[in-house]
Amino acid sequence: MTVDITTLTSRQACVEADNADELAHLKTRFVIPDGTIYLDGNSLGVMPVSAPERAREVIEQEWGRDLIASWNTHHWFDLPVRIGEKIANLVGGSRGACVATDTTSVNLFKALGAAIDIQRQDSPERRVIISERENFPTDLYMVEGLIEFLDRGYELRLVDDRAGLESALDDEVAVVLLTEVNYRTGRLWNMAEVTQAAHGAGALIIWDLCHSVGAVPIRLDDAGADFAVGCTYKYLNGGPGAPAFLWVAERHLARARQPLSGWWSHSKPFDMAVGFDPAGDARKFLTGTQPIISLATMEVGVDLALSVDQEALRNKSLNLTSLLIQLVADRIPHHPLTLVTPREHSERGSHVSFSHPDGYAVTQALIAQGVIGDYREPGLIRLGVTPMYLGYADIWDAVEKLRLVLDEELWRAPEFQVRGAVT
Amino acid sequence: MTVDITTLTSRQACVEADNADELAHLKTRFVIPDGTIYLDGNSLGVMPVSAPERAREVIEQEWGRDLIASWNTHHWFDLPVRIGEKIANLVGGSRGACVATDTTSVNLFKALGAAIDIQRQDSPERRVIISERENFPTDLYMVEGLIEFLDRGYELRLVDDRAGLESALDDEVAVVLLTEVNYRTGRLWNMAEVTQAAHGAGALIIWDLCHSVGAVPIRLDDAGADFAVGCTYKYLNGGPGAPAFLWVAERHLARARQPLSGWWSHSKPFDMAVGFDPAGDARKFLTGTQPIISLATMEVGVDLALSVDQEALRNKSLNLTSLLIQLVADRIPHHPLTLVTPREHSERGSHVSFSHPDGYAVTQALIAQGVIGDYREPGLIRLGVTPMYLGYADIWDAVEKLRLVLDEELWRAPEFQVRGAVT
Secondary structure, eight states: OOOOGGGOOSHHHHHHHHHTOTTGGGGGGEEOOTTOEEOOTTTSOOEETTHHHHHHIIIIIIIIITGGGHHHHTOGGGHHHHHHHHHHHHTTOTTSEEEEOSOHHHHHHHHHHHHHHHHHHHOTTOOEEEEETTSOHHHHHHHHHHHHHHOSSOEEEEEOSHHHHHHHOSTTEEEEEEESBOTTTOBBOOHHHHHHHHHHTTOEEEEEOTTTTTTSOOOHHHHTOSEEEEOSSSTTOOOTTOOOEEEEOHHHHTTOOOSOOOGGGBSSGGGOOSSOOBOSSGGGGOOSOOOHHHHHHHHHHHHHHHTSOHHHHHHHHHHHHHHHHHHHHHHOTTSOOEEOSOSSGGGBOSEEEEEOTTHHHHHHHHHHTTEEOEEETTTEEEEEOOTTTOOHHHHHHHHHHHHHHHHTTGGGSGGGTOOOOOO | OOOOGGGOOSHHHHHHHHHTOTTGGGGGGEEOOTTOEEOOTTTSOOEETTHHHHHHIIIIIIIIITGGGHHHHTOGGGHHHHHHHHHHHHTTOTTSEEEEOSOHHHHHHHHHHHHHHHHHHHOTTOOEEEEETTSOHHHHHHHHHHHHHHOSSOEEEEEOSHHHHHHHOSTTEEEEEEESBOTTTOBBOOHHHHHHHHHHTTOEEEEEOTTTTTTSOOOHHHHTOSEEEEOSSSTTOOOTTOOOEEEEOHHHHTTOOOSOOOGGGBSSGGGOOSSOOBOSSGGGGOOSOOOHHHHHHHHHHHHHHHTSOHHHHHHHHHHHHHHHHHHHHHHOTTSOOEEOSOSSGGGBOSEEEEEOTTHHHHHHHHHHTTEEOEEETTTEEEEEOOTTTOOHHHHHHHHHHHHHHHHTTGGGSGGGTOOOOOO
C-alpha cells in the first residue's frame, strides 16, 4: 500500500490509513493491553494470541503427560534446527545453516570463536576485531572476555561510523562485528556494502540482527555474510528471554569449529562416546540441553513473522517511523526534542529515538500516559515501532501524549525523577 | 523412618511401608501419568502440580499484560540470583555464590575458564585437566573444546576410579572435573575426600551435580569445593531443559573471571557503558538474557525440593534403591541381569543400572509395560528412583514388570529391537 505520509495531518486521516492497510488485521494476532500504545517491541515484543495455548500444550501434555518420550515423539530434540531453519528463511539465509539456541551473547562467543579459528588457520597474523563504539554493550563485552581469555594479543578496535570502519579495515583485521540496526539511534548499516568492504580487506564479518530481524528485510545469503546472531524476543515476539539464534554461511559450515562443543553439537550425541566429533550440519553450533518451554513457545512468534511479506512489513515500518518523525516535528516544535535517528529510509531501522535534556523523566511520564517506550542513556527517549501490531492512529495518539507530557510539563512530577532499573 | 528392607518380601509389605512413610504425601505434589511407574526422573523429572499455574501467570499476566515492566515489577532480572540462592542453600553452599542460568555445558565452560584463569596466575605450569573416562560426555566435550580453543598445550587426562585419580594428581594438574554421581552406574564420589585430595595436589575442583542434586545431600561449603554446576530438570523437576546453575566458593568470588562476559555479568548493565566491568557478586557468572518462562517455571521444582529434609529424602532414596537391588536379586535370579551400581550406600546415588545382553530391547519392553526407565550404552537398563514421588509398592510393581518382560521374553518382539534416538 502506498501511503503519502504528508497527508496524515489529523487523527481521522490516520484512522483512514489504518482502514486501508492490508496488514492492519495482523494486530488481532497479538494481545495488546487495553489503554496501551506499545512502543517497546524492540525490547520485548508482545504476546501472540496463540502463545499461551502452545505453552500449555508443551507443559501439560508434552512434559506433564508424555514426559521423557517427548524428546522424540514431540520432537523436542529437533526444535533448535526446525526453528533455526525457519529463521534462516526469514533472514534470507536459506543457503546457510541456522540453529535457535542459547542467548545472543553465548551465540556471539561461538560465532567469534569459529571466525577466529578460521583466521588462525588462514591468516594467523590477523588479531584485530573491529566493532562499533555504539554497539550494544554485550557484543563488546563478549569480545573483551574472549580476548582476555585467549590472551594472545588480540585487540578490539572501535569505530564510530562507516568512514571510520573503512579506514580501520587493514590487514590486521580478523573479524568485523556489527549490529545491523543500532539499539539507540536506530541507524541501519548497509549490510551488503559493508560485508563486501570487510571481505575486501580479508576480514570475516558477524552481523548481530537483534534490532532488525522481524522488522527489516535481511538477505544474509545475498549480502555474502559469514555469520549472524540475533534474538527472538523483540520483533519476533518470542517471549521474554526466548532462545536466540546463530547462522553460518554454507561455505564455512564444514570447516567451522566453535569452542562451546557440548553434547548437542556431537555427531552422535547418544553414543555417549569418549572423544568429541562435531556434527556436520547446523547442530555443530549447539551446546547443551535447551529450555524447551521457552523455545517451543517462541516458535509461535517466528511462525507469525514468516506469515507476512517482509517487504510489505518494511514499507509499513518506514511509513510509521516517518509519520512519527513528521508529527513530532510538526506538532511538538517548541520543546528540546532532537531526532537522533536517520531520516534517510536506507539508514533507518524500525525505532525512533529523540534526545531530551530530561529524557528519563519524559519517558516515565509518557509511560504513565499509557505510551510504553523506554529510556536509553544518555538522554534518549526510544520509541519502537513494530509494524505487525501498530497502526497510523497509534502513532498519532502516541505523539499527542508526548505533546501533552511536554506542554503540561507532566514529566516534572517527582515520581518521574527517581531512577530505577530500566530495560 | 527406619525400614528394614529385608522384610519387604511381598507387595502387601511394601504397601504398608508406604503407609508408614512420612514422605509419601509428597507424591501428591506431582503429576504422575496414570498407569505409569516413572523411573526416569534422573533424566527428566515429572511436572509439579503447581507448575502449569506458575507458567500461565508468567506468560499471560507478566508477559502478556505487564510486558516490559515485568523485568522490574515481577523481578525477572532477579530470577537467576534469587533461584541461585535457593539452590545454594539446597547444595550446602550458602557461603558461596550461585546463579540459575544457561545450560550445564555453558556453565561448565565458565567454571573451567575461571578455574584455569586462577591457575594461570598462580601456577601457570599446571596445564592438565583431570576428569573421569566415564563422565557424562558433554563434560569431556566441553573440556576438549576449551583446550582446542586456547591452544596452549592444555591436556585432558582421564582416570577410571579413585585410585587412578589419586595417582594422576601431580603438580601438572590445574583442574579436576568430576560428576558426583555417575550417569550410567550411579556410583557416588566422596566429595569431601576427593576435594581434599585435589587441593592437596594444588588443583582446583569442579563438581558436576546433575545426577545428585535433589536426591543426594550435598555440602559444598563443608567439602571445600571450588566450583559446581548442575541441572534442574532431573531430581529438581524444573521442566524440560530448564536453566542450569553455577556455584562458586566465596573465596574465589572476588578474583574469578569467566570468559563469557556478557552484559548480565556487568556491574552496571544499564549504564550501557563501553568497557566491561564485572559485577562483584554472583552475577559475574551470568552472560545474556535468560529464558524467563522456563526459568520462572523451574523455581516451582526448586521450592518443592527445599521444602523437604534432604537427609530424610536420602534415607528413603537408599531404602528404595536397596529394595530394587534386593528384589531383582531375589525374584529375577535366572536372567543375565548384572548389577553395575555399587551396593555400598556411601557409593550409591539414586539410580540403579543393570546390564543385560539385550538391554535396549528389555528397556523398550519394560516401557511398553508402563515402567519408564531408560537405556544407556553399552547394554544398561537404567532405573532412576526419585524419592519425592516414588514409593515401596512402586518398586515392587516395577520389578514384577521386569520379571514379566524377562520370563515371558516380551523383549524379543520385533518392535523392541529397532533403535531410535534415546534419551
